[in-house]
Amino acid sequence: MNFWWFLLLSIIKIAVVLVILLTAVAYTVLLERKVVGRIQNRWGPSRVGPFGLLQPLADGLKLFLKEDLLPTAVYKPLYILAPVIALACALTSIAVVPFGADIKFKGVDLFQIANVNIGLLVILAVTSVGVYGIALSGWSSNNKYSLLGALRSSAQLVSYELALGLSLVGVVLRAGSLNLRTIVDVQATHGALSWNIFGGFQIVAFFVYLTAAYAETNRTPFDLPEAESELTAGYHTEYSSMKFAMFFMSEYANMITVSCVATLLFLGGWSSPFGHLFPSFGPVIDAILPVFWFVAKVFFFLFVYIWVRGTLPRFRYDQLMGFGWKVLLPVAIANIVVTSLWLGFTRPL
Amino acid sequence: MQSHPYTWNYLPLLIQVVVAAGLGLAIVGLSWLIGRGRASKAKLDAYECGVPVEGDARGRFSVRFYMVAMLFILFDVEAVFMLPWAVIYRHLPVLTGSRMFGFWEMVVYLGFVVVGIFYVWKKGILDWTNDRGDL
Numbered sequence: 001m002n003f004w005w006f007l008l009l010s011i012i013k014i015a016v017v018l019v020i021l022l023t024a025v026a027y028t029v030l031l032e033r034k035v036v037g038r039i040q041n042r043w044g045p046s047r048v049g050p051f052g053l054l055q056p057l058a059d060g061l062k063l064f065l066k067e068d069l070l071p072t073a074v075y076k077p078l079y080i081l082a083p084v085i086a087l088a089c090a091l092t093s094i095a096v097v098p099f100g101a102d103i104k105f106k107g108v109d110l111f112q113i114a115n116v117n118i119g120l121l122v123i124l125a126v127t128s129v130g131v132y133g134i135a136l137s138g139w140s141s142n143n144k145y146s147l148l149g150a151l152r153s154s155a156q157l158v159s160y161e162l163a164l165g166l167s168l169v170g171v172v173l174r175a176g177s178l179n180l181r182t183i184v185d186v187q188a189t190h191g192a193l194s195w196n197i198f199g200g201f202q203i204v205a206f207f208v209y210l211t212a213a214y215a216e217t218n219r220t221p222f223d224l225p226e227a228e229s230e231l232t233a234g235y236h237t238e239y240s241s242m243k244f245a246m247f248f249m250s251e252y253a254n255m256i257t258v259s260c261v262a263t264l265l266f267l268g269g270w271s272s273p274f275g276h277l278f279p280s281f282g283p284v285i286d287a288i289l290p291v292f293w294f295v296a297k298v299f300f301f302l303f304v305y306i307w308v309r310g311t312l313p314r315f316r317y318d319q320l321m322g323f324g325w326k327v328l329l330p331v332a333i334a335n336i337v338v339t340s341l342w343l344g345f346t347r348p349l
Numbered sequence: 350m351q352s353h354p355y356t357w358n359y360l361p362l363l364i365q366v367v368v369a370a371g372l373g374l375a376i377v378g379l380s381w382l383i384g385r386g387r388a389s390k391a392k393l394d395a396y397e398c399g400v401p402v403e404g405d406a407r408g409r410f411s412v413r414f415y416m417v418a419m420l421f422i423l424f425d426v427e428a429v430f431m432l433p434w435a436v437i438y439r440h441l442p443v444l445t446g447s448r449m450f451g452f453w454e455m456v457v458y459l460g461f462v463v464v465g466i467f468y469v470w471k472k473g474i475l476d477w478t479n480d481r482g483d484l
Binding site: 089241 | 353355357358360361362368372373377379380383385387388393395396398406407414417418421424429431432438439440442452470477
């Protein structure tokens with residue numbers, strides 16, 4: 001097929017996905033403020049537009065107009081580069097996420113930007129690079145709070161990344177592939193019963209993944225890096241205006257990516273929970289329905305994120321490190337042994 | 350069926366990286382252009398909750414952060430070895446002619462990893478509260 005067609009369609013896909021992702025980021029912030037508000041028995045934003053729906057727009061505009069400070073003590077190149085790294089990493093990993101059935105338009109995937117065989121590895125790699133954004137921002141700020149926040153954050157991220165990576169091995173064992181489409185296809189045979197969390201017996205891995213993912217995204221109850229009661233704002237204390245907002249955006253974009261990955265790996269991706277019971281509904285509905293299921297599952301995970309934030313208090317730092325190394329890591333390793341034993345006995349190819 | 354070479358699939362990924370980084374730089378640039386600047390000496394100081402700045406942040410910090418980083422490198426390399434094994438695991442009975450060969454191989458390997466964790470654990474590196482001189 002024509003190379004330029006491929007390039008053009010890819011660029012259009014990237015533009016559409018980025019616009020949707022950034023809108024989703026803005027409205028996840030609003031959703032969080034609304035839900036946390038209701039959990040705390042108040043309304044949340046309700047003045048800007050109907051139900052406060054224009055609040056993200058107002059916030060974005062406000063942040064753009066704020067004074068962009070460049071403190072004298074900072075190491076300027078890294079201070080400016082750090083938020084760019086954080087945001088770029090957060091926006092990149094969405095490229096390998098498939099969000100709908102395998103439908104081609106002129107030979108190009110319609111619902112995935114880049115269908116690579118090592119999709120899962122790409123996501124792990126890109127999110128690892130995201131640590132640099134936080135570590136460099138804290139160090140280059142030359143502020144004690146920033147440095148402590150960045151150190152805590154880096155140590156926390158690398159610790160939980162181990163458990164996170166190992167919890168995914170069970171899923172890869174079952175699918176025999178790192179391709180995210182193959183991983184979903186394996187789970188799509190008997191509706192919800194064949195999802196990895198149920199039929200794959202990966203429920204332990206699921207909870208290890210979810211816990212580690214909360215730590216990876218610096219979210220409550222693992223938000224030690226920005227524990228405002230002890231570190232004012234952690235690694236982004238010295239940042240103002242949109243540079244601050246970029247850390248904010250990357251945190252929420254990471255939340256969305258993590259929710260997408262959890263959906264793909266454990267909840268059957270875009271497959272319907274009772275899809276095997278129904279034959280085809282015709283080509284158009286068959287294309288749209290999977291996207292609906294995918295978005296619904298991602299939304300569920302985002303809601304749980306916010307729910308957890310509204311409910312749980314923060315860990316103490318020694319508890320956090322102890323939990324990651326002494327609980328999650330051994331559990332993840334045990335899960336690999338049990339899963340491979342089970343698959344070895346029941347499902348050799 | 351794919352009608353184009355497989356390597357083309359990496360091209361959109363590359364474009365995505367460039368676009369994402371470009372977007373980040375554009376936001377930084379725009380914010381610098383649009384944001385009103387009324388900086389003063391006090392504003393440009395490092396933030397220490399309003400009191401005058403005391404020294405800078407280039408001091409010493411706990412060696413435990415360094416230990417954790419080192420442990421991460423060791424164990425992450427071990428974790429990475431799990432992935433190729435996991436991909437090929439269900440083909441191993443056919444490839445090796447033995448039903449549980451792949452399983453026992455990995456149990457031996459994981460055994461070493463677990464011994465490593467056990468050593469680190471007993472050495473007290475994972476206990477952030479205990480303050481021992483030999484750390």
